Amino acid sequence: xxxxxxxxxxxxxxxxxxxxxxxxxxxxxxxxxxxxxxxxxxxxxxxxxxxxxxxxxxxxxxxxxxxxxxxxxxxxxxxxxxxxxxxxxxxxxxxxxxxxxxxxxxxxxxxxxxxxxxxxxxxxxxxxxxxxxxxxxxxxxxxxxxxxxxxxxxxxxxxxxxxxxxxxxxxxxxxxxxxxxxxxxxxxxxxxxxxxxxxxxxxxxxxxxxxxxxxxxxxxxxxxxxxxxxxxxxxxxxxxxxxxxxxxxxxxxxxxxxxxxxxxxxxxxxxxxxxxxxxxxxxxxxxxxxxxxxxxxxxxxxxxxxxxxxxxxxxxxxxxxxxxxxxxxxxxxxxxxxxxxxxxxxxxxxxxxxxxxxxxxxxxxxxxxxxxxxxxxxxxxxxxxxxxxxxxxxxxxxxxxxxxxxxxxxxxxxxxxxxxxxxxx
Numbered sequence: 001x002x003x004x005x006x007x008x009x010x011x012x013x014x015x016x017x018x019x020x021x022x023x024x025x026x027x028x029x030x031x032x033x034x035x036x037x038x039x040x041x042x043x044x045x046x047x048x049x050x051x052x053x054x055x056x057x058x059x060x061x062x063x064x065x066x067x068x069x070x071x072x073x074x075x076x077x078x079x080x081x082x083x084x085x086x087x088x089x090x091x092x093x094x095x096x097x098x099x100x101x102x103x104x105x106x107x108x109x110x111x112x113x114x115x116x117x118x119x120x121x122x123x124x125x126x127x128x129x130x131x132x133x134x135x136x137x138x139x140x141x142x143x144x145x146x147x148x149x150x151x152x153x154x155x156x157x158x159x160x161x162x163x164x165x166x167x168x169x170x171x172x173x174x175x176x177x178x179x180x181x182x183x184x185x186x187x188x189x190x191x192x193x194x195x196x197x198x199x200x201x202x203x204x205x206x207x208x209x210x211x212x213x214x215x216x217x218x219x220x221x222x223x224x225x226x227x228x229x230x231x232x233x234x235x236x237x238x239x240x241x242x243x244x245x246x247x248x249x250x251x252x253x254x255x256x257x258x259x260x261x262x263x264x265x266x267x268x269x270x271x272x273x274x275x276x277x278x279x280x281x282x283x284x285x286x287x288x289x290x291x292x293x294x295x296x297x298x299x300x301x302x303x304x305x306x307x308x309x310x311x312x313x314x315x316x317x318x319x320x321x322x323x324x325x326x327x328x329x330x331x332x333x334x335x336x337x338x339x340x341x342x343x344x345x346x347x348x349x350x351x352x353x354x355x356x357x358x359x360x361x362x363x364x365x366x367x368x369x370x371x372x373x374x375x376x377x378x379x380x381x382x383x384x385x386x387x388x389x390x391x392x393x394x395x396x397x398x399x400x401x402x403x404x405x406x407x408x409x410x411x412x413x414x415x416x417x418x419x420x421x422x423x424x425x
Contacts, residue, residue: 004303006043008052008068013041017057030054031354033391048350049229050384053266053315066266125155129176135336136180137298140374141187148184149197149422152177156204162169172206175201179213179294180425182220189376191224193423202425212250215241216294219250222257226264227377234261248288252281253295256306261414263310271310298335299325309345317352324349336379340369344381351388359389360397365404370408379412 023041027034030051037047052065064217128151134146155174155394157169159291181356182197198220222237238258240252259274282303296302308323324346331338343366363385371377386405 008047008065009041009043011068012055012065015061015064019059020061026055029058031352037097048327050315053292057315062268063266074351108192122166122173125173127171129180133382136184137335138139141184145181145184146422148177148181152181168208171204172210172422175205175208175210175213178204186217186224187375187377194224195221196424212247213294215243215246215250216253219257222261226260227380228255231265234264247285248281249285250293252278252285254279256302259306259310259313263313268314268315271314275303275307275310298332298338304343308349308350312345312349317349321346321349321353336369337373337375340373340375341378344370344378344385347389348381348385356392356395357397360401363401367404367408371411376412378381381407382412
């Protein structure tokens with residue numbers, strides 16, 4: 001639904017008057033200039049989703065203003081916005097049935113598939129994947145995309161020529177390579193390629209006997225929906241991946257992503273409840289041994305990190321900054337991609353909370369890592385940070401940061417103009 005800015009502005013003014021709050025006081029509370037807020041109230045400037053949520057928090061009117069915002073833009077690629085592929089849905093559904101019958105009493109089996117043959121080749125491939133993951137923390141996505149794709153194809157070919165003892169193990173490692181290729185495609189700004197590689201990973205895992213990865217494919221698709229700004233699709237895909245018969249790690253990652261979807265929709269209670277579920281499930285998963293866990297592997301405390309970003313989406317930047325500060329302090333120094341992603345988000349939270357000096361200091365450190373990894377998705381947050389800091393152009397720290405911020409934005413945009421991405425076989 002498209003709502004004219006004047007209607008939003010009139011509703012904002014009405015809510016402000018009901019709370020007995022002056023324009024000056026509201027502008028100070030949300031860290032906008034009085035003139036900018038006046039333009040929004042008079043319909044001369046379009047509001048952002050973040051401003052709408054900030055105003056809802058200060059005026060205690062949840063959902064009243066965000067309901068008047070236009071929907072997210074429609075992606076140019078129909079495949080990028082479409083529902084999960086039929087194969088992905090069928091795979092996930094079949095996996096649930098098999099999980100229900102794979103353990104006594106219908107409980108899900110969470111142990112990895114047992115191998116009966118020589119595991120040295122599988123172990124070597126897993127070690128290589130670990131190397132690629134580390135490499136991807138410090139270099140642009142296009143650098144690793146082609147070798148990841150070729151390694152996936154090589155492992156599938158080896159599995160086809162192998163005996164039954166090692167075939168499944170090779171297919172499962174190939175599935176992890178394909179899943180990581182999809183993630184790097186998304187980091188390059190190519191949703192359709194990311195979807196194809198994620199679906200390919202699901203098929204390989206299913207063929208290799210891993211009935212968990214089908215649902216993790218839905219979590220990955222939920223993340224793609226989140227970056228497109230589609231809150232309800234994010235929640236729906238995440239909820240579909242949260243079947244109680246799945247392993248705790250899959251369900252925990254799904255709950256985290258569901259929390260982000262609820263936060264994007266402005267539902268504070270649902271978001272925090274999903275984060276509580278995620279914390280319990282991921283704690284249980286941490287007590288299990290998994291030689292090749294899916295999902296992020298360089299986040300010591302992912303739920304605190306996700307909580308911080310959810311609070312930002314919910315219009316609570318000061319609380320978000322507190323959580324992000326704590327979680328970022330635990331990041332390993334070699335995890336440049338995460339240092340960039342969450343450092344930029346941390347700077348954005350501080351800037352939105354009015355702490356411009358501290359935001360610039362945090363951003364300067366984060367930009368060093370952001371320039372090294374050249375991520376398209378990190379670039380989305382960099383653009384938001386540039387927009388918030390742009391409200392303080394006269395600030396000396398903002399002026400000093402501007403050249404480095406512009407350079408990082410240019411590098412993140414360049415990730416999307418890389419050579420054509422390889423397609424799954």
